[in-house]
Amino acid sequence: MIGRIRGILIEKSPAQALVECAGLGYEVDIPYTTFFNLPETGDELVLHTHFVVREDAQSLYGFSSRLDRDLFRLLIRVNGVGPKLAAGIxxxxxxxxxxxxxxxxxASALVKLPGVGKKTAERLLIEMTDRIGQLEGQFVAGSPSAAVSVGAPQAGSAMAHHPxxxxxxxxxxxxxxxxxxSKAISKVAGEGLSSQELIRLALRSMIPAN
Structure with missing residues (x-):
C-alpha cells in the first residue's frame, strides 16, 4: 500500500497531478478539493495516498489532507460506492x-453531488453514521472548506485563455x-475571475455549506 508520496509537482489539472519522486513520475488522481490546495508546478508537495488495484487498472488517489484520504477509504467500503464516486464526493x-x-x-446536500441519487445518499447517511467515529481527532468543527472558499487565484495555475x-x-x-x-458558471461569472475561482463559486452555489 502506498500511503504517502513526497516529491516535485511537475504538472497539474483539476483531476490529476504528476509528481516526480526519486526520478519516477507518478500520475495521481485527485479530487477538486485537493487541486485547489496544490502548490505551483516545480514546488515540493506531500500527498496522502490510496492505491487501488483492479483487474483492468491500477490507480493512485492523492489527497492534500490525511482526513480526506481516510474518509475516502471509508467511503469506498460503502455498498455501491467505488473509488471514482468517492473521489467525486x-x-x-x-x-x-x-x-x-x-x-x-x-441528504439534500448529498444528492446534489454528481452520481449520488436519493438511495445512495440515504445509504451514505446510514452506513457512514457509525464509521465517521473512526475519524475522531481529525475532524475540525467549523473549519473552512477548500471546495467552497473563495481565495486569490494561484499564479501560473489558472487555465488562462477561456476561464x-x-x-x-x-x-x-x-x-x-x-x-x-453552464447554468452554474453563468450564475457566478464575473470579470477577472480565474477558472479555479469560478469552479469554487459554482460548487458553493450548487452545494451550500452547512
Missing amino acids: LSGLDANQFIRCVEARD EEEAEAALIALGYKPQEA
Missing part, C-alpha cells in the same frame, strides 16, 4: 463538510450535466 464536499452532512442527516469554458468543462468532467454546469 470529495470534489464537491471536503471531509469536514461531509462529516457535518452526516451528523445533520442532510468560463474551462470551469464549465471541469464541472462536466466531475459529472454534472452540461446544462447544469
Whole structure:
C-alpha cells in the first residue's frame, strides 16, 4: 500500500497531478478539493495516498489532507460506492463538510453531488453514521472548506485563455450535466475571475455549506 508520496509537482489539472519522486513520475488522481490546495508546478508537495488495484487498472488517489484520504477509504467500503464516486464526493464536499452532512442527516446536500441519487445518499447517511467515529481527532468543527472558499487565484495555475469554458468543462468532467454546469458558471461569472475561482463559486452555489 502506498500511503504517502513526497516529491516535485511537475504538472497539474483539476483531476490529476504528476509528481516526480526519486526520478519516477507518478500520475495521481485527485479530487477538486485537493487541486485547489496544490502548490505551483516545480514546488515540493506531500500527498496522502490510496492505491487501488483492479483487474483492468491500477490507480493512485492523492489527497492534500490525511482526513480526506481516510474518509475516502471509508467511503469506498460503502455498498455501491467505488473509488471514482468517492473521489467525486470529495470534489464537491471536503471531509469536514461531509462529516457535518452526516451528523445533520442532510441528504439534500448529498444528492446534489454528481452520481449520488436519493438511495445512495440515504445509504451514505446510514452506513457512514457509525464509521465517521473512526475519524475522531481529525475532524475540525467549523473549519473552512477548500471546495467552497473563495481565495486569490494561484499564479501560473489558472487555465488562462477561456476561464468560463474551462470551469464549465471541469464541472462536466466531475459529472454534472452540461446544462447544469453552464447554468452554474453563468450564475457566478464575473470579470477577472480565474477558472479555479469560478469552479469554487459554482460548487458553493450548487452545494451550500452547512
